[in-house]
Amino acid sequence: MSKTALRVAVLIVSTTAAKDPSTDSSQAALSEVLAKEDGRWEVVETKIVPDVASQIQEQIMLWADRAADHINLILTSGGTGFTVADNTPEAVSALIHKPAPGLVHAMLAASLDVTPFAMMARPVAGVRNKSIVITLPGSPKGARENLQAVLKTLPHACLQAASIDSRALHAGGIEKLEAEAGLRSDSGQARAHGQHHNHGAGHQHSHSHGSSHDGHRHGHGHSHDHGHGNLVRHTPSSANPMSNDPNLGPSRRSRESPYPMLSVDDALKLIKQHTPPPEIITSKVDVSLPGLVLAEDVRAKENVPAFRASIVDGYAVVVPKGGDMKGVFPVVSVSHASPGEAKPLKVGEISRITTGAPLPPGATSVIMVEDTILKTMTDDGKEEREVEILADNVKEGENIREMGSDIKAGATILSKGERISAVGGEIGLLAAVGVAEVKTYRRPILGVLSTGDEIVPHDRPGTLRLGEVRDTNRITLMCAARECGYEAIDLGIAADRPGTLEETLRHALRRVDFIVTTGGVSMGELDLLKPTIERALGGTIHFGRVAMKPGKPTTFATVPVKEHSSGHRTPKVVFSLPGNPASAIVTFHLFVLPSLHRAAGIAPEGLPRARVTLAHDFTLDRTRPEYHRAVVSAGPAGLVAVSTGGQRSSKVSSLRGANCLLCMPSGDKPLRKGTTVDALLMGPIRSDLW
Incomplete structure (x- = not known):
């Protein structure tokens, strides 16, 4: 394999093949096509996932978002038809940064040469980061023919996506490029693009016969892949499927979020993957x-100790053979627990010693003061002259802490x-x-920013005007961060204007490692954080929606920032949290804190978890898992949880007294009193409620 081979990853989308990989033959067909290109391609990774949009997106992001050993070409096969379960195009479209309509046109043109039914095909192609992503039919024949329709031009596309110098890449003009791609004959006559003898129908349409929800693939070139509900896009297909472009105005903004809805677990995995390592x-x-x-x-x-020390108050002695220490002995010195030189101790002499004091040279044991009697004193009556020892059978080392024994x-x-x-x-x-x-x-430094024209400082004197909202989030999140041991810098309030927000974020990224913002992450025309991160700052949004309540529009991104000292670009973390107070504090503890822990080297990451018993019935959300604010206390029967009341995300009072988040599943029926659930502990467990 050539050292310059381009790296390829193949993703098979099939519920059937995910259960039994032997049922898939598209992977082998695609590998065969790539192998015929004289070592130009190398298949380095393959994966099979079921017809589930979130799993399709997660795998593509794992391949396309990593910094090292990036994948040049990602090929998906399956899930491109019209059945209920066919949603690969929608899943992929939501991830692409730069659409490639020319590649789509080439695949459709080649397929239409074979069958008019090709007009029902739904291919998607484009660039995510440095990777070309192309969706292919699920059948081996259709996948092979669609890939062959564009394969000759893909090396050039991959090199462009990998940021190869464009001027050098295009030196020699279009004829040189066509010749290098094998699209010109020896006589220099251009082949008709899309007319290669191998090009055939990319039969991506689905027929009702034989269709089932198991994702089974048939060999006649038709895709019978299945999935679930599709993402809805209202911007034109040629628009960048990232965040809204503020320059286009409100009439051109998406009416449906382009970001896939991730589970909390999947969101935490992406946070763990993309949080910079600790310094x-x-x-x-x-x-x-x-x-x-x-x-x-x-x-x-x-x-420790650095010397032989006494562990009692008493007398240092030199133990004679046999250990008989009974008798009267002269006190020749005193050893206190303070620096100083002591003269050597001889047999028949003793030295008064205090706890922790070093033994005089030559001493082999210490007799407790309780085993002695004062016999005589000095003439002034201030010191001991002679002491009678009552101990027998004394051994060396008694009442001594040897050097290095601790x-x-x-x-x-x-x-x-x-x-x-x-x-x-x-x-x-x-x-x-x-x-x-x-x-x-090093502990990362956090900056906290509020956004919105309606936000005013919480301590501004006077009454609020119509539409104004006091800024509760900034002070709340700063205090939460400091309570967790992190320095939090006040970044103020940014107005809902692209230039103002961009300038504020750029200045903040030079000062802090993490930025936490609140507000501006929903779908309104003034929700500018995601567009600013992606379009102005060149950042990558790793997720923009989470299936949870509260906190659905929570956004996690990284932005490359050039370090002045080294000139290298290092990633800085940006969390854009919802503006509602309850959503902000819940998502801080659920997502920001684990990321801070990871950057600080703390393990395990995130809030500690405990099983608690519900003190009363709890109503569940029908569609999303909920992180319910509650108070956990220790009672006679163990840990018991009581709700803080109404859980509306804008209800500030739901945070009062809360020391945990109850991990509640979605469901139609309430969880009854006495049910046990997981609780994420935000603060100390209370014991004063019983």
């Missing part, structure tokens, strides 16, 4: 250390990944062994 720094062992996570093992620099120099005292707390003994442990600096993961 390693050197931190001093001082009061600023708690909350940081160690980036490497820590070894003791010194023995911690030996070089021993690992803390491990990589451990979080330094302020309530445990980690700080004291580091201090005890002489460690002054440690390698840790």
Whole structure:
């Protein structure tokens, strides 16, 4: 295989093949077509998914969104017909950044040469990041013929998408490009595009006969793939299926979100995948250390204790053979728990010693003061002269803490990944062994921004004018971030004007690692965050809708920012949360916090989870799982959850007293009192309610 081979990934969309891969033959057909191109292509990954839009989109995003070893060409096969389950074109259209109508036209033209039914075909082609994405029919024959219709031009398209220098790529003109692609004969006569002898019908239409919801593929070139409800797009097919273009005005905005609806679990997977890795720094062992996570093992620099020390108040002695210490002994010195030199101790002499003090040289044991009697004092009556010892059968090493008996120099005292707390003994442990600096993961800095012309500072004097809303989100989210241990910078309020929002975000991206915004993420003409991130800042929106209540329009993106010191571009994280207060705080804890944890090296990521018992009946949302604000308390029967009341996303009072989010499924019937559910704990469990 040539070193310059372009990388290909093949996605088979079939519920049947997902259960039994042996039923699929399209993958082999496509691999055969690519293998005939003299080493120009290399199939590096293949995957089979059922006819489910979210799984189709998730796999394509995994291939197209990664920074390293990107895929040049992504081919899907299946799900392109007219049946209820055929939704591959809709799923792919929502992901494409730049449509490629020319490739679609070439496939349709080649198919129409074979059968008029090709007019029912629904191919999609375009660019996502640096990957060309093309949907093909599910049948091996149709997939092969559609791919052959465009294959000769795809190397050029892939090189363009990969940001190869365009001037160098087009040097020599169109004739050179056609010759390199094999689209010209030796005499220089151009072949008729789409007239290659292998081009045939890309039969992507579905017939009612033999159709079933198992995604079965037939060999006569017709696709019988099935899926579920389609995404609705109201902008023209030639428009960029990203966010709305504010320059087009409200009449041209989409009436349906172009972003696929992801589950919470899928959204968390994308956050984990695209949150930048933690940065390693050197931190001093001082009061600023708690909350940081160690980036490497820590070894003791010194023995603890660093000397032989007494563990009692008493008398250091030199134990004679046999261990008989009964008798009266002169007190020749005193050893306190303070630095100082002590003279060597001889047999028959004793030294008064305090707890923690070093043993005099030569001492082999310590006799407790309780095992002695004072016999005589010095002339001034201030010191002991002689002490009678009552102990017999004394052994060496009694009442002594040997050097390094607690911690030996070089021993690992803390491990990589451990979080330094302020309530445990980690700080004291580091201090005890002489460690002054440690390698840790840097805590990311967060910036919080509110958006909207209607938003006014929460502390602005005077009454509100019609339409004005006090900014509760910014101060709430900043306090939540600081409570979790992160520095939060106030980015103020940005107006609903593209230039103003772009300037605010650019300035913020130079100051912080994470930006959290609220408002401006729905489908209104003034909802500008997604367009600004994608179109003005060159960012990538990894998801723009989540199947949850509250928080459906939550958006997660990364924006490349050039570092002045190195000149390299590093990704910065942007979370655009809904403007309703309850939605904002719920999505902060559910999505932003795990991302902050990951960037700070904290594991496990996100809120701790516990099983709780419902104290009363809870009504469920019919269509979406809900994260219900509640109060969890510890009672005689365990952890019990009580709702904070009405859960409308704009209801600020639903946050009062809440210390958890109950993970409630969707459903038509309420969950009854006594049911146990998972709770994500936002704060301490209460014990004062019982």
